[in-house]
Amino acid sequence: MKIAVVGAGYVGLVTATCLAELGNEVVCVDRDHGRVTVLQAGGVPIYEPGLDDLLRRNLDAGRLRFSTQMAPAVRAAELIFIAVGTPPQEDGSADLQHVLAVADQIGRHIDGFKVVINKSTVPVGTADRVARVLRERLAERGCADLPFAVVSNPEFLKEGAAIDDFMRPDRIVVGLPPGDEGQQARLLLTRLYAPFNRHHERTLWMDTASAELTKYAANAMLATRISFMNEIAGLADALGADVDAVRRGIGSDSRIGHSFLYAGTGYGGSCFPKDTRALVHAAGLHGLPMRVVEATEAVNRQQKDLLARRVIERLGPDLHGRRIGVWGLAFKPNTDDMRDAPSRAVVAALLARGAELRAHDPVAMAEARRALVADRQATGHVAAFHAPVDGGADRVPGSVALVDSPLAAVADVDALLVLTEWKCFQNPDWSRVLSAMRQPLVFDGRNLYEPGLMDELGIEYHGIGRRGRVRLMDAAPAADRRVLPA
Ligand SMILES: NC(=O)c1ccc[n+]([C@@H]2O[C@H](COP(=O)([O-])OP(=O)(O)OC[C@H]3O[C@@H](n4cnc5c(N)ncnc54)[C@H](O)[C@@H]3O)[C@@H](O)[C@H]2O)c1
Structure with a gap:
């Protein structure tokens, strides 16, 4: 499958690399030019056991690429993961500016049905906010009818054992939006996560609010x-x-x-x-x-x-x-x-x-x-x-x-x-x-x-x-x- 992962931090890098390892074609986009340059050369800017070998192997095989360019990455992808930071604000609330900035970029560039998958840890209601931003951008571009689905798919990996956690998850939580778009997203994610479900079904399907709350x-x-x-x-x-x-x-x-x-x-x-x-x-x-x-x-x-x-x-x-x-x-x-x-x-x-x-x-x-x-x-x-x-x-x-x-x-x-x-x-x-x-x-x-x-x-x-x-x-x-x- 063709995938874009936005954010090349602990979660984004592990997600992009592991999905490439499963045979998908993955572009990982980050706004940090220095980080992307290191990654393009096969370097790994974080310490995570096993990540460097896996990353280089998939880079060499051409299944994994790194870029700072959102537009080509989101146009080419069927599935777009958001894996940017959600740091705390003074009052304790999660700062959603990076998630919403990515949503804004996606809304400016998509040109066909896409599933936008939120992997960042975000408060309940964020899938709806992301969908609202997409709808606003699409309306501004005169393509308000373009269908999309915003899905909540929180990440449960542990730093230090992230590859293993991603490749052998206890469960995969997926919150779907209602309607046809949600069902279309379910079909695509069923295909994407099939390698993890061969032994027994690990995917738990639910609504987006429940998925978002599950992570917290x-x-x-x-x-x-x-x-x-x-x-x-x-x-x-x-x-x-x-x-x-x-x-x-x-x-x-x-x-x-x-x-x-x-x-x-x-x-x-x-x-x-x-x-x-x-x-x-x-x-x-x-x-x-x-x-x-x-x-x-x-x-x-x-x-x-x-x-x-x-x-x-x-x-x-x-x-x-x-x-x-x-x-x-x-x-x-x-x-x-x-x-x-x-x-x-x-x-x-x-x-x-x-x-x-x-x-x-x-x-x-x-x-x-x-x-x-x-x-x-x-x-x-x-x-x-x-x-x-x-x-x-x-x-x-x-x-x-x-x-x-x-x-x-x-x-x-x-x-x-x-x-x-x-x-x-x-x-x-x-x-x-x-x-x-x-x-x-x-x-x-x-x-x-x-x-x-x-x-x-x-x-x-x-x-x-x-x-x-x-x-x-x-x-x-x-x-x-x-x-x-x-
Ligand atoms: N680190 C963990 O163990 C872990 C586990 C589960 C869930 N999470 C959640 O996943 C999310 C990401 O966490 P992380 O630790 O990977 O964060 P991180 O800070 O390591 O990485 C975030 C990356 O996103 C990039 N970024 C920010 N805004 C961007 C934009 N507009 N466009 C492109 N790239 C952008 C940053 O440059 C950075 O490289 C958070 O919500 C976190 O709570 C983290």
Whole structure:
């Protein structure tokens, strides 16, 4: 089939590449010239495991092309996907300017029946708004009778496992408009998604409003599970229980399941925070409070500060002269996405108290630099980036040194913070880590380590919801605290 995908971000690139892999002829359009130039040369501007090989293969086979030109792409396509960003506005609502700008462009150029498929996460009613924009443009062009269908087909992929999620979806949600156009769209989408439905039918057909709401409800449910477990973790800390044992205990109940029950430093990323806010905002427009989702957000806000509060509790409110190592900056492993990453809240809180941070992430260093610079501009805190210098001569209060290995991040530090559960942090060579650190103090924001092992290694360990299993260090000998203020 002939397909245009508008937007070459995480969702658009994965959609375009996977649909090309299935034999379709795909043009992926983005307004960002730099991004398109990189893609045309076979480069991939985001980190997503497996995407680069798949993209190059389809580029070489001529099934996948990249362009900045909307007009030829939408004229040639039978199916036009919209996969542009819907960032949050000040009031929490989803900003639809990019979606509507794409609708405007489509309306200016289409010249035959098209199915416009919205993959962006958008509030209920957006399919109708897109259809209205198309009708207005077509009327201006004197072709008000040109038929089209606007379909809602929300995307459920996870960054870090996006190819697999797209190629082997749990379900495909498709919201159809009423009437003949909707039925014509159904025929075309049945053909498009046939490869995913061979084993059993995965497509769930519904109306557009239900499809749009399904996406928000799914993300709100997942975020709620995380906040629920973070709240249980707080209680486990107070009561001397281990939240990880509780997680296994409840997750093995088939009615509950194991997914999204991990306590940690809170959820982040480009979807959960903005989508929960947008849901609360949308409900507010109808005078309906979303109490569960609001509580989910409130718990998450607190959780993002938790690790910084624990460090301050342990090392004192003035962190000048304290050096802290950070493992992991991306909001989760296997992505370089720093949007709303909890690490940003932790870093900002520690910098504001004068700490010197040494941070390492296996993939997200470039994105982290951009995000932390933006945070510095937004908050006005004193953080300065500097290139690390070996030998400990790089001490700048209130600054972050982005270093190129996990070991470099723990050189001469008072504490190690683990903020992303990358595999490479899961089983480190503790003897080398401990001999690099000033003192054996670990704050584990992802509960990666077994408290019993930490105890055996003589590490003072602070996980989330496992306080009962922590043995506090004796006061460190003076020699070990040589650089700390008296
Ligand atoms: N990232 C995820 O894991 C994920 C998962 C499911 C759903 N979603 C949703 O999918 C949508 C896209 O998310 P993303 O993470 O891929 O966004 P992104 O920011 O990574 O990419 C958006 C792309 O759209 C391009 N764009 C914006 N306006 C354009 C226009 N007028 N014409 C052409 N290109 C334009 C931008 O240049 C950018 O490259 C959002 O609504 C998001 O909520 C994201």
